[in-house]
Amino acid sequence: MTIVTTDRRSTILDAPSNLGLRPPADGAVPGCYKAPWALRDAGLVERIGAIDAGALVPPRYIATWRPGDGVRNGPAIAAYTRELAGRVTAIRESGGFPILLGGDCSILLGPALALRRSGRYGVAYLDAHADFRHLGNSPHVGAAAGEDLALATGRGDGHLTDIDGLSPYVRDEDVIVLGVRDEEDLRDLEGSGIAHVPGADISMAAAEKVLVRDELDGFWIHLDVDVLDPSILPAVDSPTPGGLDAGRLTELLRGLLALPGAAGLEVTILDPDLDENGGQAALLTDILVAALT
Numbered sequence: 001m002t003i004v005t006t007d008r009r010s011t012i013l014d015a016p017s018n019l020g021l022r023p024p025a026d027g028a029v030p031g032c033y034k035a036p037w038a039l040r041d042a043g044l045v046e047r048i049g050a051i052d053a054g055a056l057v058p059p060r061y062i063a064t065w066r067p068g069d070g071v072r073n074g075p076a077i078a079a080y081t082r083e084l085a086g087r088v089t090a091i092r093e094s095g096g097f098p099i100l101l102g103g104d105c106s107i108l109l110g111p112a113l114a115l116r117r118s119g120r121y122g123v124a125y126l127d128a129h130a131d132f133r134h135l136g137n138s139p140h141v142g143a144a145a146g147e148d149l150a151l152a153t154g155r156g157d158g159h160l161t162d163i164d165g166l167s168p169y170v171r172d173e174d175v176i177v178l179g180v181r182d183e184e185d186l187r188d189l190e191g192s193g194i195a196h197v198p199g200a201d202i203s204m205a206a207a208e209k210v211l212v213r214d215e216l217d218g219f220w221i222h223l224d225v226d227v228l229d230p231s232i233l234p235a236v237d238s239p240t241p242g243g244l245d246a247g248r249l250t251e252l253l254r255g256l257l258a259l260p261g262a263a264g265l266e267v268t269i270l271d272p273d274l275d276e277n278g279g280q281a282a283l284l285t286d287i288l289v290a291a292l293t
């Protein structure tokens with residue numbers, strides 16, 4: 001197993017893609033692409049002493065879609081995935097610990113592809129939702145931010161799931177979903193072979209059992225901030241009651257980051273359009289700073 005040392009250099013890369021989301025209203029564009037700016041404005045880069053790797057600008061967001069069209073913005077997401085994978089690989093090869101500021105959950109495909117190119121890696125998936133919609137459990141697919149875990153585990157169109165012939169980027173048995181509380185998602189996960197811990201009752205022992213194994217070279221951490229309870233952070237597209245409080249999320253992230261093999265972290269779904277005074281971005285920044293330092 002590859003062991004990541006504690007002196008790893010945090011390297012922040014903005015991945016401001018909203019390609020995987022539905023429009024929040026007719027004629028509107030999802031606002032989560034602004035999240036990196038909000039977190040930077042709250043001092044994240046300076047407070048954790050991170051190297052600044054800049055930003056990877058995504059292709060243009062196209063809102064039009066109807067059932068049967070496949071994944072919304074699918075070709076654009078595939079192109080962005082390739083570029084993001086290259087950036088993640090470059091950060092890791094330079095000795096950096098990549099921290100991606102999204103953006104929506106579809107950015108997971110970039111690091112998943114990057115890590116698949118170099119070995120066998122798992123995923124710690126912190127999210128209120130499993131993001132596991134695919135044609136095996138739904139009449140159609142649409143928004144990749146609700147399908148990214150399915151895509152990363154090889155379920156979906158080949159132009160997204162099989163880049164460079166590397167499907168699946170992550171094996172089912174190498175994933176653990178933490179914090180999921182959508183009842184339909186829980187039913188879908190029951191038959192998938194993917195480990196999951198529902199709600200706020202999260203055990204580090206369960207995560208370690210999946211993520212720290214001789215078969216794995218390490219694991220990636222996906223953080224969708226809707227894993228927090230909406231009473232604390234409601235500035236997300238699908239707030240779901242029953243989530244973590246700030247202290248519990250900080251503790252969970254610290255625990256995951258301390259495990260051998262932690263290979264990087266992405267932060268997704270914060271929508272500054274729903275955070276008028278910036279207080280929620282400031283809270284999330286405090287959580288990240290406490291966990292990363």
